[in-house]
Amino acid sequence: MISYIIRRVLGAIPLLLFISIVTYAMMAFAPGGPAAVLGPRGQGLSPEAMARINAIYGLDKPWFVQYFYWLKQLVLHGSLGTSYVDNRPVIEKVFEKLPVTIEMVGLALLLTLIIALPIGIYAGAHRGSFFDNVSSAVGFVFYGMPVFWLSIVLIDLFAVQLRWFPSSGLSSFGHENDPFDVLRHLTLPVLAIALVSFVSWMRYQRSSIIEAMSSSYIRTARSKGLAESTVLFKHAFRNALLPIVTLLGLSLPALVGGAYFVEYVFSIPGVGYLTFSSIFARDYPTLMAITMLTAVLIVAGNLLADVVYAMVDPRIRYN
Numbered sequence: 001m002i003s004y005i006i007r008r009v010l011g012a013i014p015l016l017l018f019i020s021i022v023t024y025a026m027m028a029f030a031p032g033g034p035a036a037v038l039g040p041r042g043q044g045l046s047p048e049a050m051a052r053i054n055a056i057y058g059l060d061k062p063w064f065v066q067y068f069y070w071l072k073q074l075v076l077h078g079s080l081g082t083s084y085v086d087n088r089p090v091i092e093k094v095f096e097k098l099p100v101t102i103e104m105v106g107l108a109l110l111l112t113l114i115i116a117l118p119i120g121i122y123a124g125a126h127r128g129s130f131f132d133n134v135s136s137a138v139g140f141v142f143y144g145m146p147v148f149w150l151s152i153v154l155i156d157l158f159a160v161q162l163r164w165f166p167s168s169g170l171s172s173f174g175h176e177n178d179p180f181d182v183l184r185h186l187t188l189p190v191l192a193i194a195l196v197s198f199v200s201w202m203r204y205q206r207s208s209i210i211e212a213m214s215s216s217y218i219r220t221a222r223s224k225g226l227a228e229s230t231v232l233f234k235h236a237f238r239n240a241l242l243p244i245v246t247l248l249g250l251s252l253p254a255l256v257g258g259a260y261f262v263e264y265v266f267s268i269p270g271v272g273y274l275t276f277s278s279i280f281a282r283d284y285p286t287l288m289a290i291t292m293l294t295a296v297l298i299v300a301g302n303l304l305a306d307v308v309y310a311m312v313d314p315r316i317r318y319n
Contacts, residue, residue, distance in 0.1 A: 028063030081285030120205025
């Protein structure tokens, strides 16, 4: 297993290198730049001043030369550069915002599992029933909703109309260290992510239960006169969890991606809000750091899914 993990990590290096090249090239060829944002010509910044700003940041060089310097700083010094906005190390800015995103994604994942797994189990055990059809229909309705649109709907309903929850921010003024106040602010963002993502988990769990319930060992358990609940939870449920374990690792990047949009809608000061702020400010070093962090999450999620799958299913062996 250890050798397999090492091979996977080493094999991910060329992939991450390719992602960094493509991302850097896309930003280099994008219209505008830091100089255009820092000082628009309409406010008196001359072309000569914009050229000086580009020279200061090294943006007057070809993009592949800029990328080489960026890669050199990363490999030799472990640095992802300095923000164009406030001259802070971008890795410091990202890790400053990361705990908020992790907290929100963790709560969303927990709520998703609480909603999806019981529904999927019951729907799979009662295939074709009224509950199965209704839960599938409701699930696909939420699955088809863009997460940012659902966030706006939740704000209008629960924050503006009913006034049950705050509409933005991470905490109220004077309650920055109050965990209950933070939880109130995170309720709607977490609910938006969970409602959009729970259908995938529900459908996977439903399909797994249906497949497990049609297996020969389930027929053997029933022939012994075991109660249906015992057959379902003691025999079928464990094997039905295997695809869910795989989905757990693969869905983490998608949850983080959805959280980025939700953070911006709710003005949650996490990595997602930092991402959109960096896009508007043409803060290329910060965007590169966030892109590489997301890519590492995807690679780590796939590796985690493989490792946990082997731990749950003793039949799986990686050499």
